[in-house]
Amino acid sequence: MKRAFLALLVVALAAAGILWWLSAPQILTARDIPGHAPDVDNGRVLFNAGGCASCHAAAGASDDARLVLSGGQLLPTPLGAISVPNISPDPTHGIGNWSMLDFANALTEGVSPEGKHYVPAFPWTSYRGMTLTDVIDLKAFLDTLPRSDRANDAGGLPFPLSFRRPIGLWKRFLLPDLPAAPAGADATVQRGHYLTVALGHCGECHTPRNFVFAPEMSRWLAGGPSPDGDGQVPNITPSPDGIGEWSASDIAYLLESGFTPEFDSVGGEMGSVVKNWAQVPAADREAVAAYLKAIPALP
């Protein structure tokens, strides 16, 4: 009896050890960061395409107020509300003290400087597709923004959800790779793919999720229930159920103006998305449109 108990204990400890090892954050090291002279103007494009202000600026902010990344919005998630952190360059309350490596690990690996997994409400799940030179340019732009001394809200998700380690298993076993560019994509479609998938993180809402909250890549951008639980997110594939009737210029015009071809003005989170995309160069909006015309049409 005693021996059986000991054997069970050994197995349990071994299993726990394996789980601990499998769930460990995978991070970049200093050697992974390429030598690259930061391009602040490119960083500004990435900032707008990436939609940082939608969550990290104050709720409903417009124009220059969108450049103050003080955090504080409450994001509804299936696990509870999450308070968005201050990512202004303030060294105490923001991320002014972060190294380039810290920043790269946050964006592309979903791991904080303290070595904790980020909850995927922060869409590192998409930003992981960014090139590291773009990560460097984005940080250079963020470093130019105003400092905010708003202290981050204490707390966060309640225990046991505050225990982030299981996210490591989710990353390793459940999170699928990002979709590749369509076969035969020209330079415009490839640019649009990069902007849509990695920066715009369109798939976070427009691709449905399965019961473990992983995106269903076979339904890429085909819409589904809204992640915040209210209403539907539209299908944006080029099918009759999606936006197949829209021309590429209709799509680009929506990103610029917020108007659908019927001149309904989009709202909800998409209202904020349009504020971002109105600020990117027209060629990039057109690239996103070209990509959305090139992806598989899904019902």
Next chain:
Amino acid sequence: MTSFRPLVVILFATAGLTAAIAQEAPQVTRGELMEEIGKSTQVLGKMVKGEQAYEAETAVEALTTIIDDIGEFTALFPEGSETGHETRALPAIWEKKSEFEQHAQDLQDAAMKAREVAPAGKEAFAPAFQEMGKVCGACHEDFRAKKS
């Protein structure tokens, strides 16, 4: 004569709406006003986009409809009309009433500015229309529910 037809249609529609306000639920009336604003926006947008030839007179008519309709809009959210009749009104309308009313005022102001510059031609009108679009989106962002 043809150029007057939209005006006649709008006049009849407005008259119909005014008659309807007496008997309809506010959810229905405000939905119809927003539909009419949407249709007028479409008239304007198609001219800005170049899908239809720009006509200053048509633009002024459509803008007048928008200005009148949005002027009636915010009075149509009495207590008790939070749900029902497939309304897409979000609770934020009642929670942040003054902010909601400011958005409506912003639209009226933006449409009035656009109406002032519309006779000067499409180049002058297009930026004013873009400003109107921003105002539409700003309100829909926080106060209108997604389609279900």
